Amino acid sequence: MAWVAATMLASLILLAVAGPLVWGTAADRPDLSAVLQGPSAAHPFGTDNLGRDLLARVLAGTRSSLLLALAATLLGATAGVLLGSSTAVVGPRARRGLAALINLLLAFPALLVALFLAVVFGAGADGALLALAVASVPGFARLAQTLAAGVAGTDHLAAARVLGLRRNRLLRRHVLPNIAEPLVLSTTTAAGTALVALSGLSFLGLGVQPPAFDWGQLLNQGLDRIYAQPLPALAPALAILYAALTFQLLGEVLAKGAARRGRPARPAGRPAARSGPADDELVLQVEDLTVELPTPDGVIRPVRGVDLSLRAGEIVGLVGESGSGKSLTALAVADLLPEHARVSRRTLHLLGADLAAMTPKDRHRHLATALAMVFQSPASALNPSLRVGTQLTEAVRAHRGARRAEAVEQATATLHRVALPPAVLRSRPHQLSGGQRQRVMIASGLMVRPALIIADEPTTALDVTVQRQITELLADIRRDTCAAVLFISHDIALVAGLCERVLVMYAGTVVESLPADRLATATRHPYTRALVESVPDLTGDRSRPLRTVPGASPDPLAPAPGCPFEPRCAHRQHRCAAEVPPLTGLDAGHRVACWHPLPPSAVPS
Incomplete structure (x- = not known):
């Protein structure tokens, strides 16, 4: 599946990059002597009402069709994931408000919302893109909210709260990495759905407007003669199907990968070091x-x-x-x-x-x-998506203002104190035994000198x-x-x-x-x-039952x-x-x- 998806994706990327350069001129050049011709050796898919080659237009339209679909998906996914996953790190009142907002948005069908907003924003590529992006936000938000709810009650998020980390850091380091895989699958799948929806808007005249074109507009133009000459309509439809299937397969492949890790942010300030209390305090x-x-x-x-x-x-x-x-x-x-x-x-x-x-x-x-x-x-209690070294150094970098090298050196010394080798820093929690994980937990607490x-x-x-x-x-x-x-x-x-x-x-x-x-x-x-x-008691009478x-x-x-x-x-x-x-x-x-x-x-x- 990985090889098939990679091959199909590479072909789409190649067409998106080379299509307008190689076939752009033929796609835009009218020929009044070849108006509405059927398939032939010179024009394998026939020509349109201005005599332009339909094969060239399908290939050249790959870039605009894909870019619009990807842009709408990324905008909708970014807004929806941030909205839904924020419920795991905000307070109870804000959580209830966000949940109510997501439920309200989900009450409206996404396709109807996209059609309504496309009319509101005005016919054109930009209006269709924004309309579809806004319409896809509730679906991503509900998925992210459901996934984040499973992370919100974990011990490692509670431990991160004990560290006093800010909400954006909690979201970026402890929530999103643990829900990344299903979100990747959903996003790539949604890209194929967005391509179909955007083509549908163009088909209805609400998307890309002439003289620009995409697959949806080409499908609309070829539909008038589908019974006499079906290929001008089937060609852009097959292109839409091919691209949507590519995104589906790509999502299946990417979902099997590990969740993406984020880079730790540099703390804004250096808090003053705390001195311990006297023995009699x-x-x-x-x-x-x-x-x-x-x-x-x-x-x-x-x-x-x-x-x-x-x-x-x-x-x-x-x-x-x-x-x-x-x-x-x-x-x-x-x-x-x-x-x-x-x-x-x-x-x-x-x-x-x-x-x-x-x-x-x-x-x-x-x-x-x-x-x-x-x-x-x-x-x-340990975050399964982060290495031990990242989890040990997070607290001192956030609260002591330590640099990365200094924090790693301190983490190595702390691991030595709990009888663990420095190689543990590069391990993930599932690679350690129960006793080693417990020692790592103790070492994590010692990093801030509690x-x-x-x-x-x-x-x-x-x-x-x-x-x-x-x-x-x-x-x-x-x-x-x-x-x-x-x-x-x-x-x-x-x-x-x-x-x-x-x-x-x-x-x-x-x-x-x-x-x-x-x-x-x-x-x-x-x-x-x-x-x-x-x-x-080993010295007790074994013939008698244990006391309870x-x-x-x-x-x-x-x-x-x-x-x-x-x-x-x-x-x-x-x-x-x-x-x-x-x-x-x-x-x-x-x-x-x-x-x-x-x-x-x-x-x-």
């Missing part, structure tokens, strides 16, 4: 964080009144069952929650700066340089050996850079061995906070005790008035079902939200 301080999510059945609050603080060089674990609110808490801090989510907090400070008091632009810029997010699935690293279950999909390597890497980075680390995990044993302090979440609230070295012996909340006891936490998490649409763990708690009392226990301190560094904390001595051996 809070890197992150969160008080009374609440997240609300509207659903068709009502509003739920998956995060309720969470308090969280981290100091420089501290690694804190956040554990709990699925649905306990761990990841939503991290996403709320990183300003990556879904747009329909509502967030309230009494305090949200990062490096001493009040994020709630900043403008969205300043907040994104501050988050991009002070916080790094390591997502659970690096395969989706003060806070949020690792959202970074070892879940990895085997035990790679898990140990990743946790040791995070510990080394914390020690070398004094960055605070919030480590989110289901694995309470892993958290106990890695972290200094552990926060236990249940049903959107923190139910216990204690030093990690006391997790196995001094837990006081029944839920935390049940989590610890459910960890398998009985019951199920509470319904977020119908929260109980008392302690959220009360229905599953074996030690519940009357007060537990009526009042929510506050998070109160038991001793230094140990807080628990329970009306009747368990005694430490009750921990089984």
